[in-house]
Amino acid sequence: MSKHNRNSKLFEGSLVSGALKQSFVKLKPGVMLKNPVMFTVYVGTIIMMGVCAWIASGEKSQGSLAYNLTITIILLVTVLFANFAEAIAEARGKAQADSLRKTREDTPAKKVMTVGDMYVNEIKLVPSSQLVKGDMFICETGDIIPMDGEIVQGLATIDESAITGESAPVIREAGGDKSSVTGGTKVLSDRIKVRVTTEPGESFLDKMIALVEGASRQKTPNEIALTILLASFTIIFLIVCVTLKPFADYANTPITIAAFVSLYVCLIPTTIGGLLSAIGIAGMDRALRANVITKSGKAVETAGDLDTLLLDKTGTITIGNRKATNFYPANGISAASFTEACALSSIADETPEGKSIIELSKLDVKKLHTDGARFIEFTAETRSSGIDLPSGVKIRKGAFDSIRNLANKAGNSVPQETADKVKDISSNGGTPLVVSENNKVIGVIELQDIIKPGIQERFERLRKMGVKTVMVTGDNPLTAKYIAEKAGVDDFIAEAKPEDKMNYIKQEQQGGKLVAMMGDGTNDAPALAQADVGVAMNSGTAAAKEAGNMVDLDNDPTKLIEIVEIGKQLLMTRGTLTTFSIANDVAKYFAIVPALFIASIPALQALNIMRLHSPESAILSAVIFNAIIIPMLIPLALKGVAYKPIGASALLRRNLLIYGLGGVIVPFIGIKLIDLAVALFV
């Protein structure tokens, strides 16, 4: 999924031992009560303990003590397995978050003492844990940033690899949309003054850890609905078991308490009931593994439902910047001399476009004679840049109209073929840069947006998921349309202003759609808040991060696509395991019901289609199967069911076959195998 996966092993030794301990801690009735399905198993276990005590004190009608004790232990283990599933999911999420948090603990901070203290603006070294919201600190070359904050003064290059895994340093500066710094990252150069934006223990990571740990974890709406459904199945099976007593009396069949409890526990959806909270936690954990901090479990769930993604063109659809792709000299100008003129005009141009021109010219800059030349910087006024060579030659490049003005003033006209080319380039989504020599137009350079390789396939994948993609760009509509078509997005917003995003989101939402967007700037904040899933870049402003419901540590705009898949996986895992759990019951019935009545109605042997050894072994096998299926499915619950964008109906067919039909067949085989083993002992 993400290139930054940490701890991708499912069960790490240290986590497992902690989780095992937690499985027992979670036996507290108050904790158990949160999961109604497993709570009833817990009650069943306690009843069985009572039965064992009763038998130990001389009761004869309930079967042997060893048999009852075995059932009791298996039931207890069933509960522990379910607790373990939750505990291991928590442990993994916590470990992931901890590894991010560790970097920022107890870093010395250069706190700026503010007015009112003894000395104004004195700098004092304090542990980072003492910083509170609103405090100022200074970071210089080599310092670890102690807390999340916003740069109020200065500019610095920062190594964020501790968080993002990306080794290339980034520039953060005061003002603007790149003013945010994250605790644990390292300043590589320069000096910045930063204001702390979060209280200690309240950073997004802290909040997420609390979510994962369960203290502040709330069931999501869908989880609640599913719990209701599972609870109703549980009640149905409670009715089945309770009414079985008078039915059995009618049929003159004594049924032991162990058999009742076993039948009940086997029938209720313990598999999904035991794994449900683990699935939810694992969803958040998977998001974190993709370096996305989610502020609530609900956000992940919503991500699966997204209908529309608003994607910024730059960085998401196109590689950062435009690149020069072609030189078109005017008639009478040789290709070589035009290429040289282009290169010369760009020598001092540090913009990516300028560099790409040099690159395209394939000339060795050092060999060009530029001694004594004067470089003309780009200004908003002239909208052109260039070079004045010692030989008196003046080369300029710039937007078409600015160079045309320049030429016209000098009494020169623009060659027809160049004017045509300019139009061509514009209509193909490119940007023309016209070049002049001594105020005479000599040709045009074509700059093109480079669409990220593989992005078309990703959009195709999204389309199959039913997600509409919208490109947001500052380009003019013509260019935007061209790129939109080439990249394969469904819609675009050209010449976008922040309020356009907001309006688009509102308009989509009015149509009942769920919209996600990614943003970093303060002016994105309202739209981030309006969107159903707002992903703020970690480099973004505090306002943006506060407004969104997820924070992407990688600042990677394509992350939205991963987030959608994580959401879908979460929902699918719930659905498929529910199906599996319920389908399992068919086999369990065929194991237990004949076992209950075979003594009084021998003809029912015909229903014992698995040919299980004896009534007792049949019941034991069913209960054992019911217990061990939980840990066997933990890996699936944690990793999630793979999502394939093959259309809803095909996906449903596939999952129905695997988890529905599979859920019917697997337990027949499993119970039979367990019975073969159990038969050796009974």
Add this chain to the structure above:
Amino acid sequence: MNTELIGVVVTFLLTVLLAFPLGKYIAKMFAGERTITDFMNPVERFIYRISGIDPKKGMNWKEFLKSMLAINMLWLFYAFFLLLNQSHLPLNPDGNPNMTPDLSFNTAISFLVNCNLQHYSGESGLTYFTQLFVITFLQFVSAATGIAAAVALFNGLKHKTTDNLGNFWDIFTKSITRILLPLCIVMAVIMAFNGSPASFDGKDTITTLQGDTVNVSRGPAAGMIAIKHLGTNGGGWFGANSAHPLENPNYVTNMIELIAQVLIPIAMLFALGFYIKRKKFAYVIFGIMTVGMLFLIVPTMNWEMHGNPEIAKMGILQATGAMEGKEVRFGPAASAYWSIVTTIISTGSVNSMHDSSMPLSGMMQMLGMLINAFYGGCGVGILNYYIYIIIAVFIGGLMVGRTPEFMGHKVEAREVKIAALVTLLSAFLIKGGTALAAYYFVKHGNADWTVQPANWLNNPGNHGFSEMFYEFTSSNANNGSGFEGLGDNNIFWNVTTGFVLILGRFLPIIGPIAIAGLLAKKKFIPESSGTLKVDSLTFGVLTFAIIIIITALSYFPPLVLGPIAEYFSL
């Protein structure tokens, strides 16, 4: 193919052939378009005027249910009071007595809820007055109530977002004036011409070939026979129901009665497709229901046509199949077909005795009622199926990686809660009731009751268990057929089934309408390629699987103890 089978196939095909145009007509009529029954307009206007009804006033789901429940309550008291005092009322040529309070409690409820469980025999238990003004009246209004409830659901599905499920009084009235009444008139005439009595004279006396004198009950029966089938009621004029020669004289009337009882349930499915303009959705439902019906019918016909192995062991040829409890004029194929049709659609009329069916045929009849949604009763069949759809949508929706939605509306905790409660309710009523009966039978067999629990059952063992289980299943499904052989006219059965009847009727109407109302109010979400397609075959199969699994899991133990054990013991 033998003629018996051809008869069955032709009957079914004719039903579908007639149901299709009827469905189209129903959709048009409720959509307010011009139809051939517009001549009823003045009648309806008159009814609205004297009742002070504004038929244009829309109702939200709560108002709709309030109106429906209020009028039903009124009918209940009306019926109860009349049955209790029928001997003092006119039109009682045979001098039949009043009903006992517990029997009239049971009968009033039973007909109000479209069940028509009969713990009495029409010939001696009722007067012509109560047959007409209680029984037949309730057969009309209860069927119309069901249709009105289904149309409320249609209205919820039709609009993107709406609070308005339609006006109950308007839909209810038109269900009678424009669907039930016209069809009944046609059918009653046919029945009368085929020999069903339509006279107010009392018992007739005939002298048999042996010279004995026999009193034959009569009465204005033809009209009631029509509505009892068209309204999926099932309560017969005579005790023997449609096995009685005057209630179902010949094979043709048998076909007509078979067609009549499935006609409106299937037509309502087609109407759903036309009305909400999603024909494929309706066709898939129709297909799934038909497959479900075939799963029940084909084996049943097979068992019944092949006779009883116990009799075969005695060396007796059974060329015509298992004929115990069947009428020679219908034969085992048509009788088996009837027994399943009447149980899946909650009619509950019988032309053979289900008690005498082969054990697994009996199970199929029970399954028909336990599922209660393969076509299902007048209007309510769709409501029952809707509950299964909601559960299928919830599980299926998750499996395609979206939070569940149905026709553009999110299915959330509240809707799931209602659907779960309705599903739970059946399991609770049926098994709770049977458990209670089994408990009294075993532990208090000699209780000091008029009919001692130990004497309830004609047959001991597994079959006796089936008789009790069938009775509660039939009550909960509002079916009304009986595994006879159960001594059911006594306080225990009258009262317990009475409560099961009323809960089993109204909660499964309230639930789906509440869900429809809640969903319709939500914001509409347009479909995308990631949305679960509810009109796809895959979704149909999922719904079918959910129906089978829920039913099998909920009722496996009692079915094992009853018919399955009996089958394996043969």
